[in-house]
Amino acid sequence: MTPHATNLGDSSASATRITPGNALRPEDIVEATRLGTVKPSEDVAEYALRLGDDALILAQRLGHWISRGPELEEDVALGNIALDQLGHARSFLSYAGAAWGKTEDDLAYFRREPEFRCAHLFEQPNGDFAVTIARAFIVANYQFLLYRELSKSTDSMLAAIAAKAVKEVDYHLDHSTQWVLRLAGGTDESRRRMVAGLNLMWPFVGELFQDDSLTARLGAAGVVPSSLKDEFDRSTGTVLAEADLDVSALHMSTGGGRAGRHSEHLGFVLAEMQVLAREFPGASW
Amino acid sequence: MAQNSEPNSSGASIKSVSSAASGKAVLDGLTPDPVQLAGQEHFDAVLAKDSRVEPKDWMPDAYRRSLVRQISQHAHSEIIGMQPEANWITRAPSLKRKSILMAKVQDEAGHGLYLYSAAETLGTTRDEMMDALVAGKARYSSIFNYPTVTWADMGAIGWMVDGAAICNQVPLCRASYGPYGRAMVRVCKEESFHQRQGFEILLELANGTAEQRAMAQDAVNRWYAPSLMMFGPPDDDSPNSKQSMAWNIKRFSNDELRSRFVGMLVEQVKVLGLTLPDDQVRFNEESKTWEHGPLDWDEFKEVLAGRGPCNAQRLERRRTAHEEGAWVREAAVAYHQKQQDKQKAAA
Numbered sequence A: 001m002t003p004h005a006t007n008l009g010d011s012s013a014s015a016t017r018i019t020p021g022n023a024l025r026p027e028d029i030v031e032a033t034r035l036g037t038v039k040p041s042e043d044v045a046e047y048a049l050r051l052g053d054d055a056l057i058l059a060q061r062l063g064h065w066i067s068r069g070p071e072l073e074e075d076v077a078l079g080n081i082a083l084d085q086l087g088h089a090r091s092f093l094s095y096a097g098a099a100w101g102k103t104e105d106d107l108a109y110f111r112r113e114p115e116f117r118c119a120h121l122f123e124q125p126n127g128d129f130a131v132t133i134a135r136a137f138i139v140a141n142y143q144f145l146l147y148r149e150l151s152k153s154t155d156s157m158l159a160a161i162a163a164k165a166v167k168e169v170d171y172h173l174d175h176s177t178q179w180v181l182r183l184a185g186g187t188d189e190s191r192r193r194m195v196a197g198l199n200l201m202w203p204f205v206g207e208l209f210q211d212d213s214l215t216a217r218l219g220a221a222g223v224v225p226s227s228l229k230d231e232f233d234r235s236t237g238t239v240l241a242e243a244d245l246d247v248s249a250l251h252m253s254t255g256g257g258r259a260g261r262h263s264e265h266l267g268f269v270l271a272e273m274q275v276l277a278r279e280f281p282g283a284s285w
Numbered sequence B: 001m002a003q004n005s006e007p008n009s010s011g012a013s014i015k016s017v018s019s020a021a022s023g024k025a026v027l028d029g030l031t032p033d034p035v036q037l038a039g040q041e042h043f044d045a046v047l048a049k050d051s052r053v054e055p056k057d058w059m060p061d062a063y064r065r066s067l068v069r070q071i072s073q074h075a076h077s078e079i080i081g082m083q084p085e086a087n088w089i090t091r092a093p094s095l096k097r098k099s100i101l102m103a104k105v106q107d108e109a110g111h112g113l114y115l116y117s118a119a120e121t122l123g124t125t126r127d128e129m130m131d132a133l134v135a136g137k138a139r140y141s142s143i144f145n146y147p148t149v150t151w152a153d154m155g156a157i158g159w160m161v162d163g164a165a166i167c168n169q170v171p172l173c174r175a176s177y178g179p180y181g182r183a184m185v186r187v188c189k190e191e192s193f194h195q196r197q198g199f200e201i202l203l204e205l206a207n208g209t210a211e212q213r214a215m216a217q218d219a220v221n222r223w224y225a226p227s228l229m230m231f232g233p234p235d236d237d238s239p240n241s242k243q244s245m246a247w248n249i250k251r252f253s254n255d256e257l258r259s260r261f262v263g264m265l266v267e268q269v270k271v272l273g274l275t276l277p278d279d280q281v282r283f284n285e286e287s288k289t290w291e292h293g294p295l296d297w298d299e300f301k302e303v304l305a306g307r308g309p310c311n312a313q314r315l316e317r318r319r320t321a322h323e324e325g326a327w328v329r330e331a332a333v334a335y336h337q338k339q340q341d342k343q344k345a346a347a
């Protein structure tokens, strides 16, 4: 009966997970980089840091919904999405850290705000359920296209992480699409809230598709953000048209997250996320 | 989390019970009719064979009521039990721990779902059960009315609270009511992961810095007595246990289960290198059972009656989530209805 202190730290132990399992775990990446079989270039590491930070901050946001969802099924669904995002974050951060001799936890807990590379969209507060769905809908469309392309990366580890992630994001895409349709086509109130949610979140779309010198240097190892924009417009446009929603008049914010200039919100997210780890620097958990 | 063997809730709102059988009148107090007699005979035979009662079978009203009460209280415990642990998701000190904790709390939502479904087969709806919960009319395991003040509480809850739940629930896998027993099989598998993960958290802390070790011991000290009380009042003060055992729902008495649990803690706390806050724990060679020091049943009753440290907070949080989610649930229903209308119009 004595529990063994073996590594059970695997979220696949959860039977309520709907999305596909853990073919490539962060622990596997750590092992591969430790053995020196794979090591990211500086540019690839910087790029992985961006994707990891996006997923980490979103997971942190979504984690707050667990036990607060509008119905139990949504506690489970949003929890699933948060877990998937956290899994992707751990993979990208573990890989990025291999370039600098840092662990995923060094990067998550001991960087300061300007050192984070997430885009502003991921930092935005949850708001009500419609705001969360609006953000989730943009993220899922973006990540689906991004990971699908990245799974062809010339960097085999990035390709492997993305290939696994895209299967999970496919479910996130379905989840958020269904809710956009339901909220827009449900009651007057849900429609009003869905419109308000999109108004709040859509301005952050622009930043996701901005190219910079890093994405140019990466070439076929990464994905040029602007190359995804047309298909993003098409895929979101189909759903928004079906829901009779129009986002064409909304302006685009300037962003700055990739360069470490963040929204007003990230500092609070980090303060909460990092508080305990920083209270005990060097401790093992 | 926890099956609770706590006293009955007098106010539990179970409206549709008597209309829920196989459509036949089976009200207590009527002159036995042939259908009822045949039903009772079959029911007794099923129990005698230690076999399963299924939703469509005839069953005594009191059996149905008792099950609805127990299963819904169990479901509520899973749902309220998410809160003390969700409290630490955003602050988990490593990404691996964050991931495990999120998965765990999400599992508990799943347990709530299986259990509400099992209760629904007895003719009460999830809405009715949820309404009773947010109205403060339903009971849930009182242990969740204690606060989680340090990270070590995630370890102590997994190890002791999920551990107590396992001791309670493994025998329930054989409960005479089929849907409940089967729900318990699924739940127990996950609870044993939870317990091992909690143990692992404590082990890591116990082998960490002096501060971490003190944090672990403090959490064990605080959760020990409440976890022992999860098994319900002592046998001589547990009026429903006898009937529940006669119905093959409960298999062991509260004190028997508690004693086994203490035995398990005694073994495992050694591996942790921590201590239990009870100098009266001993193995009674005569009765072959584990004994423990006195428990504060007055406190237990106070907390159960709604006067514990977090009762109001837990209920308020559930009520807020429920009320703030109302427009979402209404939207889903309205959308579904519109889609059906469209399909009809097209047909």
Ligand SMILES: [Fe+2]
Pocket: B001, B002, B078, B107, B108, B111, B187, B191
């Ligand atoms: Fe549970």
Ligand SMILES: [Fe+2]
Pocket: B001, B108, B162, B190, B191, B194
């Ligand atoms: Fe559990």
